[in-house]
Amino acid sequence: MADWDDLKVFLAVARGESLSRAGRVLKLDAATVGRRVARLEEAFGARLFTRSPQGYVLTDEGARLVAPAEAIEAQMARAAEALAGPAEGISGQVRIGAPDGAANYLLPQVVARIVAANPGLEVQIVALPRVFSLTRREADMVIAVSKPEQGRVIATKITDYRLSLAASDAYLGSAPPLTSLADLPAHRVIGYIPDMIFDRELDYLADLGVEQPPVASNSVSVQLNLIRQGAGVGVVHDFALPAAPGVRRVLTRDFGLTRAFHLIRHADDRRVPRIERFAEVLVAGLRAEVARLERQSQGE
Known part of the structure; x- marks a missing residue:
């Protein structure tokens, strides 16, 4: 089963449509991003992206994964804020x-x-x-x-x-x-x-x-x-x-x-x-x- 870190990489690639752009967001090198994508595809037993010289494009299977991954992303954000406890003001980016x-x-x-x-x-x-x-x-x-x-x-x-x-x-x-x-x-x-x-x-x-x-x-x-x-x-x-x-x-x-x-x-x-x-x-x-x-x- 995929873990959240791999899903986070998946979303970054889906949004940036390239390993290098995703790497800049995640502060990872492109090769590491590529390995994580491959690991996620192996875990799901499905091809999530079509590779081309122009970048990474979601396959039908990858497109179906976006909404569940974003739901988990929102849950993780709420969990992080809950653990941080009440704050006097607004923080984060x-x-x-x-x-x-x-x-x-x-x-x-x-x-x-x-x-x-x-x-x-x-x-x-x-x-x-x-x-x-x-x-x-x-x-x-x-x-x-x-x-x-x-x-x-x-x-x-x-x-x-x-x-x-x-x-x-x-x-x-x-x-x-x-x-x-x-x-x-x-x-x-x-x-x-x-x-x-x-x-x-x-x-x-x-x-x-x-x-x-x-x-x-x-x-x-x-x-x-x-x-x-x-x-x-x-x-x-x-x-x-x-x-x-x-x-x-x-x-x-x-x-x-x-x-x-x-x-x-x-x-x-x-x-x-x-x-x-x-x-x-x-x-x-x-x-x-x-x-x-x-x-x-x-x-x-």
């Missing part, structure tokens, strides 16, 4: 995946307050404009703009947030008049690269009839910096505006969007106290920070 708008303009200050109150806590923020895989454990929790429609996950709505058209004072001072949406075709519009929009909720310019913005980036942070440099007009998170002096909202009576952030976690983490406590304080902190920054962006 938590990795958050987030779109770069939330990662740049919300998470730094929220996480700074959380870690200041919990010295034993280590937080990793993975800021990438894409969808994260909880199944592959790319993160312990993910901030997303769309609720997942399937999968064994826990989805908690964090808060609504607002987006507005915005431009720099320098741009507006030299550009044609912008008094209504009818004036927009005379202006350069900044937005997402259309074929790199990873979530339909991010297709902000569809409501404006703009299919191909002349200046574009897959990053909202880059878009905001382009707006700051006077490259044109774009859709901006209201909560990001306090970080962009010289940029202001325009056409506020004609255009505005509301979206929502959701915190997504693996269902097996529901009973992991460390993850539960961190999720609670993170959601509360993000709600308060979005409200504070939106008030500030509106001059309140």
Whole structure:
């Protein structure tokens, strides 16, 4: 019968799809990881991975083992926390995946307050404009703009947030008049690269009839910096505006969007106290920070 150490190696290889990546996570050399995988396959009498020059891919038998192995992983985490006894704060490591708008303009200050109150806590923020895989454990929790429609996950709505058209004072001072949406075709519009929009909720310019913005980036942070440099007009998170002096909202009576952030976690983490406590304080902190920054962006 397989032991937990071998199952831990199995999960690392399944998530990293290579012996070397799994080894870096486990702090083992690739040869040792390979031997452990072979031992596990022998114990189960089944081939768990297909080997190729591109890496290790789960076989049907291996895919069926993932859920039971993750259930054991969650049980081991709960056992470790139980043995550690009650703690004053949150400790251990938590990795958050987030779109770069939330990662740049919300998470730094929220996480700074959380870690200041919990010295034993280590937080990793993975800021990438894409969808994260909880199944592959790319993160312990993910901030997303769309609720997942399937999968064994826990989805908690964090808060609504607002987006507005915005431009720099320098741009507006030299550009044609912008008094209504009818004036927009005379202006350069900044937005997402259309074929790199990873979530339909991010297709902000569809409501404006703009299919191909002349200046574009897959990053909202880059878009905001382009707006700051006077490259044109774009859709901006209201909560990001306090970080962009010289940029202001325009056409506020004609255009505005509301979206929502959701915190997504693996269902097996529901009973992991460390993850539960961190999720609670993170959601509360993000709600308060979005409200504070939106008030500030509106001059309140």
